[in-house]
Amino acid sequence: MDDLLKLLKGNARLTNQELAVMLGITAEEVAAKIEDYENKGIIKGYSAICDDTIIDPQKVTALIELKITPQHQSGFDMIANQISSYEQVESVMLMSGAYDILLTVRGHSILEVSQFVSQRLAGIRDVTSTTTHFMLKNYKENGIIICSEEKDERGLVSP
């Protein structure tokens, strides 16, 4: 991967000036490259990775497997797009293997997520089965350790 993208994926809040120094190019060149990535749809957005258990300890996350009857012509796309449009849904992936679509849903309670599954998902025609897994603990997300501080094992000063 391009070093600029790698740096941004690690920390999207680095300034163009800082990025420029690290890459050995000018801040203007950084700005132009980022704009180009945005225009091409390579960079889709910038978001904060949060520990939701601190913000809202009641919040629940579920991974839901769906089996789907593929539709004539559109295959899985139409249903996947429909599911993607629900605001509770955080990610939607078409999978190989025992089921077809895997989605991540976040809600304020188990009840809320359960209702979403039974009323919204199970109600979609062509969804033949759902399996819901509630997340117990999140250890790492987007390459960032969530549940504990990464500890530097090294001494303060060494040769």
Place this chain on the structure above:
Amino acid sequence: MIDYEKVLSKTVREMKPSGIRKFFDIAQEIEGVISLGVGEPDFQTPWKIRQTAISTLEQGKTVYTANAGLIELREAVSDYLVKLTTQRYDPKSEIIITVGGSEAIDLAIRSIVEVGDEVLIPEPCFVCYAPIVSLSGGVPVPIETKVENEFRLTAQEIKEKLTDKTKILVLPFPNNPTGAIMEKKDLEEIAEVLRGTNVMILSDEIYAELTYGKKHCSIASIDGMRERTVVVNGFSKGFAMTGWRLGFLAAPKPITKQLLKVHQYAIMSSPTTSQYAAVTAIRECQDSIEIMANEYNMRRRLVVDGFNKLGLTCFEPKGAFYVFPCIKSTGLSSDEFCERLVHEKKVAVVPGNAFGACGEGFVRVSYAYSISHLKTALQRIGEFLEELKQ
């Protein structure tokens, strides 16, 4: 009651503890210190290497190896040395696997130096050369490298210190603490001085994999120098394997034959688990080095730029993972600067004089840390400098 003053060797009693150690003890006492003081990578050893170690342990491969090291590792090192030095060393007779680069340095100096022999040591440099020379009864002769030469060693500086007692020239490049490198033309000039003499070269190339913009050049690759060079290298820095304690040396057969005796009596053989892991490192993990070196390079630029903006001028180091900014503009000595910085802003950097008297007026800053860590530390150093001015 036993008199310890009398039982302990005078040479050892008079040996000064490392200045790095002294500063470590100060920093350790203060809570919440963030450090830019370490001389080791922040990456973990690549997983493949660790996996090999685990699986050889599971298979019970836990016995001594040959004194010189596992032959498959020496063969791997032999191939690796072609990349590092352009020279082919015979795995059976010209390579010894050692307990870190440190043991290789110790072996070479102790096997070569006799009482009264002089050893030329370019400073600032890693802390171990002079004490080991003294232990052997030799005389360390420091050569002051200069910031205006980007801390390179020049032929002229060698000429000034060369006597008929000179036994070894230590070449510690890429350099800890300055980050200086030696390029081919610099080495050729030095070679010109040494040709026709009996002076040996101890080329400590432990940071050879970490150079930026220019590839490392080993003095062993310069015409006529292989025969007089002991090349020291290891796995600690390039492969992020400091705790595995594994290095190696390569030299012509008449030299390794003698060094091996010392290694055999002192060490027997290097750690077996580490040796198996190192085979995987060389054979399968060269790409990890490039990824790590690329990361270091970005941090290096950030930190050099950071110090220069703070007004602590810092030449651009082309190797290792240190920058060596000049702190003379603060009016403080290296020790004062470091002690006040760690007390007032809780940032640990190492005084330059820990690496030789001519390091006074500089501090060593390691950038083997995450970008956010480096930014926080730079910001605190900035605040420290502002408060000094008031």
